[in-house]
Amino acid sequence: MIKQIYKIFxxxxxxxxxxxxxxxxxxxxxxxxxxxxxxxVFQTKLVDxxxxxxxxxxxxxxxxxxxxxxxxxxxxxxxxxxxxxTPGPSYVKEYQEAGLLSSMxxxxxxxxWQDLLLPWSYSAGVFDGEFYSAPKTxxxxxxxxxxxxxxxxxxxVPTNLTxxxxxxxxxKAKGMHVFSYGSTGWQPTHEHLAGMYxxxxxxxxNVYKGLIGEKxxxxxxxxxxxxLLRKHMVEEGYWSGxxxxxxxxxxxxxxxxxxxxxxxxxxxxxxxxxxxxSTFADITDDWDWAPFPNLTAKGGDPSYLLALGTxxxxxxxxxxxxxxxxxxxxxxKNKAIVLDMxxxxxxxxxxxxxxxxxxxxGDNVNxxxxxxxxxxxxxxxxxxxxxxxxxxxxxxxGVHIWKDMEVLWAGDITSxxxxxxxxxxxxxxxxxxxxxxxxxx
Amino acid sequence: MKLLLSKNFIAWYFIMPALAIHLLVVATPSILxxxxxxxxxxxxxxxxxxxxxxxxxxxxxxxxxxxVKHNIIWTIIFLTVPISIALTCAYLLTGIKKFQxxxxxxxFFPYMLASIISCQIWKYMFHPLHGIGAWLSSKGLDWISASxxxxxxxxxxxxxxxxxxxxxxxxxxVYITGMYQVDNSLYExxxxxxxxxxxxxxxxxxxxxxxxxxxxxxxxxxxxxxTFDYIYILTxxxxxxxxxxxxxxxxxxxxDRFNVGYSSAxxxxxxxxxxxxxxxxxxxxxxxxxx
Numbered sequence: 001m002i003k004q005i006y007k008i009f010x011x012x013x014x015x016x017x018x019x020x021x022x023x024x025x026x027x028x029x030x031x032x033x034x035x036x037x038x039x040x041v042f043q044t045k046l047v048d049x050x051x052x053x054x055x056x057x058x059x060x061x062x063x064x065x066x067x068x069x070x071x072x073x074x075x076x077x078x079x080x081x082x083x084x085x086t087p088g089p090s091y092v093k094e095y096q097e098a099g100l101l102s103s104m105x106x107x108x109x110x111x112x113w114q115d116l117l118l119p120w121s122y123s124a125g126v127f128d129g130e131f132y133s134a135p136k137t138x139x140x141x142x143x144x145x146x147x148x149x150x151x152x153x154x155x156x157v158p159t160n161l162t163x164x165x166x167x168x169x170x171x172k173a174k175g176m177h178v179f180s181y182g183s184t185g186w187q188p189t190h191e192h193l194a195g196m197y198x199x200x201x202x203x204x205x206n207v208y209k210g211l212i213g214e215k216x217x218x219x220x221x222x223x224x225x226x227x228l229l230r231k232h233m234v235e236e237g238y239w240s241g242x243x244x245x246x247x248x249x250x251x252x253x254x255x256x257x258x259x260x261x262x263x264x265x266x267x268x269x270x271x272x273x274x275x276x277x278s279t280f281a282d283i284t285d286d287w288d289w290a291p292f293p294n295l296t297a298k299g300g301d302p303s304y305l306l307a308l309g310t311x312x313x314x315x316x317x318x319x320x321x322x323x324x325x326x327x328x329x330x331x332x333k334n335k336a337i338v339l340d341m342x343x344x345x346x347x348x349x350x351x352x353x354x355x356x357x358x359x360x361x362g363d364n365v366n367x368x369x370x371x372x373x374x375x376x377x378x379x380x381x382x383x384x385x386x387x388x389x390x391x392x393x394x395x396x397x398g399v400h401i402w403k404d405m406e407v408l409w410a411g412d413i414t415s416x417x418x419x420x421x422x423x424x425x426x427x428x429x430x431x432x433x434x435x436x437x438x439x440x441x
Numbered sequence: 442m443k444l445l446l447s448k449n450f451i452a453w454y455f456i457m458p459a460l461a462i463h464l465l466v467v468a469t470p471s472i473l474x475x476x477x478x479x480x481x482x483x484x485x486x487x488x489x490x491x492x493x494x495x496x497x498x499x500x501x502x503x504x505x506x507x508x509v510k511h512n513i514i515w516t517i518i519f520l521t522v523p524i525s526i527a528l529t530c531a532y533l534l535t536g537i538k539k540f541q542x543x544x545x546x547x548x549f550f551p552y553m554l555a556s557i558i559s560c561q562i563w564k565y566m567f568h569p570l571h572g573i574g575a576w577l578s579s580k581g582l583d584w585i586s587a588s589x590x591x592x593x594x595x596x597x598x599x600x601x602x603x604x605x606x607x608x609x610x611x612x613x614x615v616y617i618t619g620m621y622q623v624d625n626s627l628y629e630x631x632x633x634x635x636x637x638x639x640x641x642x643x644x645x646x647x648x649x650x651x652x653x654x655x656x657x658x659x660x661x662x663x664x665x666x667x668t669f670d671y672i673y674i675l676t677x678x679x680x681x682x683x684x685x686x687x688x689x690x691x692x693x694x695x696x697d698r699f700n701v702g703y704s705s706a707x708x709x710x711x712x713x714x715x716x717x718x719x720x721x722x723x724x725x726x727x728x729x730x731x732x
Binding site for chain 1: 485486539564567568569587588591592593679680681682693698700720
């Protein structure tokens with residue numbers, strides 16, 4: 001009798017073990033930067049929805065303070081999450097070179113990701129010929145302006161350098177600052193302006209040539225762009241009235257200054273949409289945006305600068321890489337979820353560069369933001385785009401562009417010397433094979 | 442067995458847990474970190490041995506040279522300004538009988554504030570839109586046209602002032618504790634001799650608190666080298682590297698540029714400097730200096 005009970009017990013145990021193994025869910029972990037406002041949205045609108053949509057995979061999203069440092073330590077130790085979130089291609093490059101990421105090339109072919117993503121954003125994830133990082137958020141630099149103020153004064157968005165400088169004089173004559181912006185708390189803010197001027201003055205084609213090594217950064221086109229920025233910043237005080245004010249203002253300050261007519265315009269990235277919408281919610285003035293103008297004498301079409309905010313990759317030591325790829329695929333194939341979440345973040349986060357069309361948007365999306373997303377996809381799809389320094393510059397020249405910009409602005413070096421130093425760092429980066437993917441133009 | 446249970450060994454047993462933790466979480470990582478100075482590690486992948494290349498590059502690095510100069514200036518400022526203010530205030534406080542605790546608390550209060558709070562207070566005080574300068578300007582007095590943290594001529598001194606403001610209260614408490622240890626009969630004798638307040642300070646107080654005074658000099662010299670938080674929060678080493686110090690340069694190399702080996706070389710030089718300072722004080726002590 002005891003023997004029989006023992007046999008039955010063993011049988012049950014075996015069946016439980018086998019069925020458990022067969023029907024067990026794969027677990028996919030994903031670490032993201034903690035943010036009190038965003039985390040609940042990710043949990044309810046992505047994680048819970050994904051987990052409820054199927055029975056194979058359990059997605060667990062963990063929100064970490066100071067993600068970059070924690071992630072790097074874990075990855076070097078052969079640990080870390082299955083889905084690796086980085087702040088941009090320069091980090092992907094380091095992880096990929098160290099062999100800490102899995103290639104997603106096969107998944108990309110299997111799921112057709114190349115057809116879903118905007119071409120430039122896909123190219124930015126191709127390292128050594130294989131797809132390693134998928135874009136999680138894209139952004140660009142734009143020019144916001146106080147629409148009411150512009151209408152009152154009969155001003156219009158400039159289309160060339162002469163109009164740009166003439167508008168600046170008119171704004172200053174009214175006792176306002178031309179642009180509201182500042183760098184306190186985030187020194188790399190300078191690179192936003194440097195990228196805009198390099199593309200708008202030297203032109204995106206020349207910047208592309210600089211990136212692939214067909215032109216030197218010390219060539220006159222680039223030197224002139226940086227010199228014009230120096231003149232506008234230091235001599236003309238376009239940004240917040242003076243270089244010192246620009247250094248002293250932070251995020252809340254420059255939004256408040258823009259909202260209170262302290263400045264007529266603001267140069268900023270599209271991550272501002274949320275704050276700008278709320279700044280103007282309680283005032284009678286209205287705002288609008290435009291791409292940063294072409295600053296050549298002749299003028300021409302402005303270009304959107306391409307930028308990736310965050311990226312997603314698969315950990316090289318992940319045991320659930322297939323499941324992790326399925327999670328990424330689920331996101332890419334659910335435009336509605338992406339748009340709904342991005343809308344919750346006022347299009348400052350989770351703006352995945354999918355090929356959006358007007359039909360994809362609901363009525364809840366701010367029309368100005370909707371106009372941007374559609375126009376960006378259309379223009380960049382036609383090849384009308386420029387390049388941001390934080391997405392396409394290797395780390396050493398990428399830091400130089402903003403860190404040493406202050407040395408130029410302080411008058412310690414000339415624009416020529418600044419760009420010669422920049423070229424030297426690019427040469428070194430090329431020699432060390434540290435270049436980031438640019439894609440073809 | 443007897444030897445293992447001897448008094449000398451028992452002391453080691455008690456220190457063993459702390460020593461083990463120290464070796465594991467402080468000593469080993471420190472040694473490994475020092476070893477990185479001879480490599481080109483970027484913080485992610487393969488570690489390649491490159492000999493002393495980082496050091497050769499370091500001595501050509503103009504930002505490094507600037508940072509060394511700023512650290513020297515910083516040390517000189519802290520060895521003079523907060524110490525003189527703290528000594529004066531501590532001495533004056535010893536003569537106050539009523540509400541002395543309140544004064545001590547007031548002086549010590551900035552030291553209890555987190556650096557981020559102290560920095561925000563001062564940043565707002567000099568804010569161009571709603572700081573003192575803007576207020577004075579609204580009254581027609583254009584005395585403070587820009588925040589001193591944003592001018593390359595003043596940024597280092599402005600940050601040192603904020604850090605000094607937070608630090609000198611600590612020195613007051615340390616000095617006053619020392620001053621209370623001084624035998625009162627010495628002051629009574631000096632009073633009988635007709636000594637002035639300054640003479641009593643110069644010839645009684647200062648010599649009697651010398652060990653504490655020298656100790657504070659030593660910690661200031663050592664603490665001035667890794668100074669980081671106030672500079673990073675207020676200026677991030679700018680504008681134009683005008684407030685860059687060794688620790689901010691090290692941080693930028695390691696975390697902005699991924700030059701971990703290079704930043705480790707900076708850390709190694711900082712470590713060597715501290716060892717030299719501690720050794721100098723040790724040697725002076727051996728030579729019979731009362732420190």
